[in-house]
Amino acid sequence: MAFGVVLFTLLVQGISMDRLIKVLQLVQRSELQDEYEKRHARFVAARSAYEYLRRMNQQGLISEHTWQRMASIMEKQNEALVDAVRDVVTSDPAMEAEELDTARREALRAQRSALTGLLRDGVISEETYSQLVSEVDVALSEQSLSWPELLQYGSTKDINQLITAIIQDQDLEQVQSVLGKLGYTVTHLPSTGGFLSQRNVTLLIGIPEGQAETAVKALQAICRRRVEFVSSFLPTASFPAALPTSVTVSGATIFTFEVESYDEF
Incomplete structure (x- = not known):
């Protein structure tokens, strides 16, 4: 068994984990997940291109005229790509929750x-x-x-x-x-x-x-x-003297109620 584990490790060393998972079908991906991956990648690539040209303009490598023409076109493309990603994410509540939780x-x-x-x-x-x-x-x-x-x-x-x-x-x-x-x-x-x-x-x-x-x-x-200390007077003292007394204070008192409607103002 030990030999088999070592042999398996040697054989799969040159194979990426993502490819191995796909080959062994350890994780089943839905068509919606694939579509999200493509749309998200398109947006990331387009945003990267926009930022690259912006830096070129700042460095004087392309003219302001060319940058303004390109920026206007690319901004519209990026807005469309953002909407495309949003559409596919919001169509699957589980996928949206997973991505939000990852971001959080x-x-x-x-x-x-x-x-x-x-x-x-x-x-x-x-x-x-x-x-x-x-x-x-x-x-x-x-x-x-x-x-x-x-x-x-x-x-x-x-x-x-x-x-x-x-x-x-x-x-x-x-x-x-x-x-x-x-x-x-x-x-x-x-x-x-x-x-x-x-x-x-x-x-x-x-x-x-x-x-x-x-x-x-x-x-x-x-x-x-937590423990709080309050002062009480010693009854046998000939003059007023404070005696610290410990009192345990509870952490939180919690009540839960069912509600029929909820409104924010």
Whole structure:
């Protein structure tokens, strides 16, 4: 068996992985995927040609007259190619969701890389880096996420649930950042609660179908239980003296409601 594995490895060394997958039929591609690939490649090639001629004009290698004539023609061609790509992508919701999710993840990875650069250059502290990177990692941890805001672009939002979450005031910024990266629109209202009468925040989050678990997991990951200290007076002291008393504060209180209709103003 070991000999067979080694022989197989040697034989396929000169074969590209893409060709091997096609030969073995490990992945079945639809005609729509092939059409998308062709249209997208045409657009990328045309855009590259446009940028190349633009640089030639800036460097004085072609005249302004020639560039303006060519630019007008190529811009119209590129607009048509953009529409062609959009038509094939929007005709298959699964393909659109996959590409949007890929773009979302690449954007998050770029943010993580930028944060690492800021830490390396001494612009931010380790503590700030850890907090901000954890926000990105929470968003990256979601598998095959359909980004609600992008998927609903240009159409009526299919909001069928409303999450009401009560969180601590100090968690608000991080919660908004993470939920924003996940694509949710959040409305927050100031409130006060608990026997400590501390400030907290009530969040209203519109949830598209099938996305409630993702939002709840994100809230639970960010809003952790913590210990606060309040002062009480020593009953046996001859003078007023404060005694620190520890109190455990819950992370987030979450309620989920079904809604019949959803409107934005």
